[in-house]
Amino acid sequence: MDVVDAATRSRMMAGIKGKNTRPEVMLRRALHSRGIRFRLHTTKLPGRPDIVFPRFGAVCFVHGCFWHRHAGCGFATTPRTRGEFWQSKFLANVDRDRRNQRELIIAGWRVAVVWECALRARGVDTAAAGLAHWLCGTSSRFELGGN
Structure with a gap:
């Protein structure tokens, strides 16, 4: 049972935002302070990536756990009420994420995923340093989690 009314x-x-979230803004500030320039939420790309690095042919998704x-x-909890609804919603989100990342890689983009917990556990500066290092490399995928 929910603790608040409908x-x-x-x-x-x-009130839950889909873009310009706190973790995303924090990472963008850290990247910008390192001199890394980017575009935001490019609608022409699959999944509308949070951060696009055209110079590096790379995109970054800042995912909430x-x-x-x-x-x-530990942040990937499941609500107790309406379990079937939440399971189908979460499954659809994960499937959509995989599909969008696959389409980006096929189109020649490099894909990074930075998880919310990584920003909390390791700090924004460490995450930005890892992402900056990956941008200068050649690997097609990068994932930074807090586990």
């Missing part, structure tokens, strides 16, 4: 829960869920189901993460 109207309050609806208002709370409507809850919504994108970071495996083994």
Whole structure:
């Protein structure tokens, strides 16, 4: 059973942003301070990546552990009520993420995923340093989690 009424829960869920989230803004600031320039939320790319690095042919998704189901993460909890609804929603999110990343790689883009827990556990500067190091390399994938 929910601890708040339906109207309050609806208002709370409507307030959850899809872009310019706190972890995303923190990472962007750290990258910018390192002199790395980027574009934001390019709608012409599959999945509308959070950060696009055209110079490096790379994109970065800053994933929240809850919504994108970071495996083994304590933030990837499942609500107790309406379990079937949440499971199908989470499964759809994960499938969409995989599909978008696959399409980006096929189109020649390099893909990075930075998890919310990595920014908390390792710090934003460490995450930005890891991402900057990857940008200068040649590998097609990069993932930074806090586990």
